[in-house]
Amino acid sequence: MDFQLLFSSIQVLLGLIFLMVVVNLYLVFRLKEIDPFAKWNPSLLNGGGFFAFYIIGMVAATVSTIYYYPELTLIVNPASEHGVEIDRMFNNTMIVTILVVVVTNFVLFYYSFRYRTKPGRKALYYPHNNRLEVIWTVVPAIVLTVLVFDGVGVWHDIMSDPPEDAIQIEVNGKQFSWTYRYAGADQEFGESNVTFINEGKGNELGINLDDKRGYDDLVTRELHLPVGVPVNLNIRTRDVLHSATLAHFRVKMDAVSGITTNFHFVPTITTREWRERTGDPEFNFQMSCQQICGGGHWNMGAKVVVETMEEYQDWLSSQQTFLATYQGTNPDFKPDQNMASESEEGTEKIADAGL
Amino acid sequence: MAEATITHGGSTFHDEHHAHEHHEHHGNFWTNYVFSTDHKVIAKQFMITGIIMAIIGIGMSTLFRLQLAFPDTKFAILEFFLGKWAPGGTLDPSFYLALVTMHGTFMVFFVLTAGLSGTFSNFLIPLQIGSRDMASGFMNMLSYWFFFVSSVIMVASLFISTGPASSGWTIYPPLSALPQAVSGSGLGMTMWLVSMTLFIASSLMGGINYITTVLNLRTKGMTMDRLPLTIWAFFLTAIIGVLSFPVLFAAALLLMFDRLLGTSFYLSDIFIQGEVLHYSGGSPILFQHLFWFLGHPEVYIVLLPALGISSEIISVNSRKPIFGYKAMIGSMIGIALLSFIVWAHHMFLSGMNPFLGTVFMLFTLVIAVPSAIKAFNYITTLWKGNIRFTPAMLFAIGLVSFFITGGITGIFLGNAALDIPLHDTYFVTAHFHLVMGSASAFGFFAGIYQWFPKFFGRMMSARLGYIHFWFTFISLYCVFFPMHFIGLGGVARHYYSNTGFAFMEGWTDVQIFITYAAIIGFVGQLFFLYNFFVSIFRGKVASLNPWDSNTLEWTTPLHPGHGNWVGEIPTVHRWPYDYSKPGVKEDFLPQHIPAEEVEYEEGFPRPATTPSKAPTTPLKVEDVGMEAAEGKE
Missing domain, CATH: 2.60.40.420 (Cupredoxins -  blue copper proteins)
Incomplete structure (x- = not known):
């Protein structure tokens, strides 16, 4: 029986629990005079945390994608005729979605960082902008229409009646x-x-x-x-x-x-x-x-x-x-x-x- | 303290009541805390039950993650928890399926449907629309107790000798109908079906109540276009639930008939364990249609409340109006409508007519448009805001990120042709765990952090909240993002081990990474549990409106009694999102402040107020009722 891993994971677990108990005890008794975090600004910490998370996450995602791409059985090296079509469509969809994920997550996390609260800041009262909303209704609709028509075509070809000589x-x-x-x-x-x-x-x-x-x-x-x-x-x-x-x-x-x-x-x-x-x-x-x-x-x-x-x-x-x-x-x-x-x-x- | 400002007798009574410890009651313990008809108590009951179910559900996932990462290792912990299902520490393959099934059932239905909607719809609908309670307090109480019994039966099914249901949370027959096929389809499946039947009854009673309350019990001035987005989300969720859950009931009932009475609704031509069964003429695909007619709307039943909660929280903590209020409502209505006509995208390869696949692909990709609108509107709300990072806000922003990253892969899966390779792989697991699981769970957390002061009159520790958030956010991304790779590598879902096929074997190292991330994420939840339970009793006493929020729930006393408001219910004068309005002194302007009492900055010209305070929209049922009552007086 291989209990080594179990023991090590239990040790890790116990370590984490111990750490948490210490943190909690410290928080409960509010040892403010020795509090190293008292001067930390939660606004900067969390806002900056989001932005750092984005940067690190994107680097990790990019590196791992490059590393694993050749091993992705389902989207590289198709072994059938219709597989080529599916993989082509997959790659097209991939380009669109990567663009969307990278940009929207960037804006989300960057704004979280950029517009974090500071003394004296006042938010902009900006309840709506019809032109903007029309843009982000119409643009996704057009992109999706293209993808749908491509998908319908490929799906129809794959699912058509089998050739008689099959x-x-x-x-x-x-x-x-x-x-x-x-x-x-x-x-x-x-x-x-x-x-x-x-x-x-x-x-x-x-x-x-x-x-x-x-x-x-x-x-x-x-x-x-x-x-x-x-x-x-x-x-x-x-x-x-x-x-x-x-x-x-x-x-x-x-x-x-x-x-x-x-x-x-x-x-x-x-x-x-x-x-x-x-x-x-x-x-x-x-x-x-x-x-x-x-x-x-x-x-x-x-x-x-x-x-x-x-x-x-x-x-x-x-x-x-x-x-x-x-x-x-x-x-x-x-x-x-x-x-x-x-x-x-x-x-x-x-x-x-x-x- | 804030309580001191309230001098009314009723409120004082309740504050004293809570100041004493809980063993000192006035002979009404059962009606106050157990069989209560007060929506706030019922909400807490749903919340606590939901949290317990979540601990079990997430705990099960941690156990089977061990198996997935280390298929050849024996774990004493597995034998400790699972006994004969993991002899010597090696998980039994059938019981692996049981764990997956129960994990799915617990998380989807008991945590993210009942736990989320049950908690926040119950709690916030009356408080935010200005109503003393639900339309039917008694039915609301029944709703909880049906849910409770249903939970008890589902948990009990974990302990029976043939094991709990193990045919996936989608319980496709014939596997779920035949005890010969897998032992979990014996008593375990019967208990699953009985439990779900009670669950459906609970959900319907809740849903009908939510709809009726929102339509009929809004306070004066609270027109439909002044409702907070939370309420719109709960309202639409309830409508979806009321329309779709009965179909699951029908599906479950017919499955019961097949199992117990020998009918052939879903079964045909079956030879199993050496014998030919008598079933003839049924169709397993019929079940899939019935199941997914609920099952797909269910995704939005889970997600919409979380989106509603995050809309509110992002607006409050950005100190900005939610961007595109009407577009948000419109897109939620769009999602609600479309959710009913996309169900068969789960069934592209089920053997149904491929032409149907074309139709459902069209509708499925259309649903991405309202989803995109919502995501962009959240982001624009953050733009040029004054963002306060409360723990609730962190979870709400995390939710938006999950919603984007997880939702976008729906474009692959909704495309029937791309679904051919991707269907039933880890890619699907990654997709719905991010967009439905993680996003909704974050909605749940965000809601708890935001409304904890209203639930219990005390604050949760923000610092522990931060620690909890970063643990959870990072670990969830580390768990579910690499699953896209595994899925594209060809590894199938529901596999006890990926060592059965040569082309899947190489992915074990990623599985190990995911398992470590999952364990760390699970441990991170201890911060939340500790914070939650300790803050109930020991947290800092909250102020009346700790987040400087506009909505009505913060106008109630610190510990609102049954009936919520002491004296009259406030009247509503504006929409709920007047944050940082130019000229107004404070950066928030609560809904109940009349226009003439608004404090403006010095030198800012007071805008001309309309002479009449009455709502400008046409008369509504409740207005007529009020006028009639006034007339009588």
């Missing part, structure tokens, strides 16, 4: 892991529903065994994406809310029980290229969960691999189909006996009956 991948959340499903050779997902889940028997996604479109589906623990091609994530959950997040790709969408949500994007850099660029041979993209989902929320991750189309195809063909894995755990299962649903209509009926 690769469809199903993302399934559960407490506390992600499972992915690829459509397989037939490019179609088999029917699935929570009522078909049979965890002990190798059907954790609830794929309908009567729907043969599901037999060639690939169920995986890793998310593999081909670079430069639109992919559409179909996001689902079988229990509570989750949020499928790919920080590097500026992708995030809640998984909501009862419905399928989606997010489409184009990855622009492979894992290998990223590793070369950052010089980190261990690096992997990761999917995290960012909607509070229970005790394992903080650790609900999955490895994400972006690769070239050939590598992606090789990886797909190396995966076992759902039928193969299912038969691995259920040797008695004979797909031929389960051909009740030749037509899609039949599938839906079965699915409804299951509900």
Whole structure:
């Protein structure tokens, strides 16, 4: 057990409490004759304090921003096409807001210092000035209008319907892991529903065994994406809310029980290229969960691999189909006996009956 | 002393009453101090309860900050406070969520809603509008006791064996509906919902009272455009609360049904812990809409009173009229209206139709305009002022700084496209802790320092106030500003530890810095607690109007009894912000001084007064009532 830190922090705490008790005792008994602060001017102290706080704070904020900027995953080095747009907008907004924060805080703290009370000073009676007020209504309104229109455009592009040739991948959340499903050779997902889940028997996604479109589906623990091609994530959950997040790709969408949500994007850099660029041979993209989902929320991750189309195809063909894995755990299962649903209509009926 | 100037019997009685120690009462202890219908006593009850809830709420944050900074270290202090939830000193991941949830619930609802509005709306509305009490003193008392029971239930839920609610203060189902998902969703969640139901009832009774009182019980001459900005803020806050809290009640009730009766309002297609649940056809997104229909206005329920308090304090202590009084009212009304049509900006990525995102983004960014007006008006009020740095003034200026720095990041988060990376990261935590948490807490502190002489007839120590301010101001910036970096680094909120993901791991050093700052800030609050409780009994006796303020509360006796004014309620002759008016002898001109009694500087021509003292605006309900009463006599 590492109690060293605890001891040191308790010592610090005790020290502070002791200091405070001394200060308080001194204040209670009002030892004015030895009071070193008696001649301190609270007006100068606090007014000057504000101004000093501004200067020191600005220096600290600037230095730390420069120091940390390269590590800000969410606003540098986007790994997707729409990420570039988001980062551009972020930087524009950043310029505007930094300007506002720096100037308004300066004026606030400088005025506090400059107009601190002094003997003989009288305040200016200045209840309103319509022209000024119009200026600071109209100027923010214009700036915000520009930002809004930019934002609406980008948002609309990101949230538009996925392109028809997008690769469809199903993302399934559960407490506390992600499972992915690829459509397989037939490019179609088999029917699935929570009522078909049979965890002990190798059907954790609830794929309908009567729907043969599901037999060639690939169920995986890793998310593999081909670079430069639109992919559409179909996001689902079988229990509570989750949020499928790919920080590097500026992708995030809640998984909501009862419905399928989606997010489409184009990855622009492979894992290998990223590793070369950052010089980190261990690096992997990761999917995290960012909607509070229970005790394992903080650790609900999955490895994400972006690769070239050939590598992606090789990886797909190396995966076992759902039928193969299912038969691995259920040797008695004979797909031929389960051909009740030749037509899609039949599938839906079965699915409804299951509900 | 100041009391000597008041010779009326009733006032003398009360002064004596307080001069004695509290064990000497006249057989009316229960009605005077416990089940009192006096708004001032109720305000103190809200204040003390709020402070206790704040100590618990902030204490919890200090505990989980230890976990965040030192994920691999064992802390005996955690085991001491949390027992089986931190075996051997290592915090349990589920209980981390419980701590976060209860921290949020305590701070948002019990401290910054009930504690702030309950204290200052109750205390200041009757005193500043010139009324003897609330419209319904009895309902006001009920409001406190509902709040009290609600607090007791919420605190009690900390001690049950399955743990308190742990699905975030937003209690999104299905997590909050299913005890199988997290143990806090068992009895803990039921208690949360029961507690919040009582809380909503309390808040509604309070709100209806505030609205009625402001509309109907203003003294003669106190027209709506002569109200102090504090009252405008409390009034609008109450309206927002009355319109939005019932929706949370509906949301909570339906969630109760889902949990206890097996309905499917929010639940559908769920497989958990090896079994398929029967729920079908519900939508978790419905809950989010209902919740945020309260939840967003709630932000302004928390913030507006603080802004009202700071308007008053900045004007008084700058010795200047508040700049743009009407613009301030207008922007508060604008914020109040807009607050009802921006709720879904919390839900851009919830799976709702993206088109809705566009609409809500438009309204959300519009709300920045009235906010900007307020910030600029505060600053202009300081310009060429004669600023007195009382502790209240320090906190009010600090509030404006937090309001600017924290509010500005709302422009990022309100933009749906930028919200994609930022949603549910520490960037959000930084944003709302600065603009809602810190700013409102500073409003609370500022209000206590400013009106302490009226609450208790004594002064707080200014020096301890300064020490408290600088501790708090610096530590809050040190806690919440670096959170922007962590958030932009990709670290998610609600994470027990950022060691689960390689790209989040590097931020542990910043987490450590934040934790140290948080502990120092927490220790700094001891100065306040000491100052507060000791000054109640031992502070210097206050003068009648210690801040040379214009508003009516300072015309009451030092220890106003039930009914506030001895004899007649003062009549109001002007707006509350005539500070440093040219020609006037003093640098303040109280609202109740008639124009002919104003003392002018030598050689300054006395302005022509209007012959009639009556209010110039059209007749109002209370004027009619008064005239009728006079007619009868």
